[in-house]
Amino acid sequence: AQSVTQLGSHVSVSEGALVLLRCNYSSSVPPYLFWYVQYPNQGLQLLLKYTSAATLVKGINGFEAEFKKSETSFHLTKPSAHMSDAAEYFCAVSDARNNDMRFGAGTRLTVKP
Amino acid sequence: DGGITQSPKYLFRKEGQNVTLSCEQNLNHDAMYWYRQDPGQGLRLIYYSQIVNDFQKGDIAEGYSVSREKKESFPLTVTSAQKNPTAFYLCASSITPADSYEQYFGPGTRLTVT
Numbered sequence: 001a002q003s004v005t006q007l008g009s010h011v012s013v014s015e016g017a018l019v020l021l022r023c024n025y026s027s028s029v030p031p032y033l034f035w036y037v038q039y040p041n042q043g044l045q046l047l048l049k050y051t052s053a054a055t056l057v058k059g060i061n062g063f064e065a066e067f068k069k070s071e072t073s074f075h076l077t078k079p080s081a082h083m084s085d086a087a088e089y090f091c092a093v094s095d096a097r098n099n100d101m102r103f104g105a106g107t108r109l110t111v112k113p
Numbered sequence: 114d115g116g117i118t119q120s121p122k123y124l125f126r127k128e129g130q131n132v133t134l135s136c137e138q139n140l141n142h143d144a145m146y147w148y149r150q151d152p153g154q155g156l157r158l159i160y161y162s163q164i165v166n167d168f169q170k171g172d173i174a175e176g177y178s179v180s181r182e183k184k185e186s187f188p189l190t191v192t193s194a195q196k197n198p199t200a201f202y203l204c205a206s207s208i209t210p211a212d213s214y215e216q217y218f219g220p221g222t223r224l225t226v227t
Contacts, residue, residue, distance in 0.1 A: 041201075042220055043117075043119075043205075043221050045218070046217075103156040104155055105155040
């Protein structure tokens with residue numbers, strides 16, 4: 001079965017600094033990969049997804065992620081952090097054969113002024 | 114606007130009582146899901162439904178029950194058999210069951226049982 005590991009439960013950056021949130025996946029078939037963002041006491045909102053097209057995926061709010069098969073990674077980046085980026089971020093992997101989506105434990109991003 | 118609604122936002126119950134959480138979607142999605150979220154544990158799948166009148170257990174179905182009588186509705190009942198029901202519950206839907214289509218999430222219901 002597929003799984004996702006998010007490295008770092010908490011990441012803190014200064015406003016304007018690079019954001020890098022790490023995600024590694026395990027899947028026996030080509031995966032579909034997703035990044036979601038969650039603000040306090042709200043549901044999850046899709047940031048971006050990889051579905052076997054371009055390996056560099058651009059999402060909303062200036063985020064992007066690169067699928068690297070050799071490293072089984074799908075790290076999320078943003079060149080310049082904004083205070084409004086403070087939230088929890090979840091990486092997820094989907095496998096059509098198993099009809100389910102697996103989520104990582106989440107990474108809480110703090111942005112310091 | 115299309116979307117998923119969950120009600121209520123906050124719910125308080127006494128131990129030993131069953132409680133039903135509502136989830137409604139007007140996206141015309143076939144698949145619907147219930148997740149439980151606890152701090153530091155991400156999302157854990159409770160139940161999912163691929164089509165009306167059909168549903169499957171997820172990883173943590175014990176102490177929960179669901180029904181799918183209508184395409185747009187997927188209520189979750191937290192029974193008194195659930196040992197630790199206090200959590201944040203999220204409902205989601207997708208066009209088809211998993212695959213390249215993302216899941217759309219409702220705003221969640223925070224259940225507190227004392």
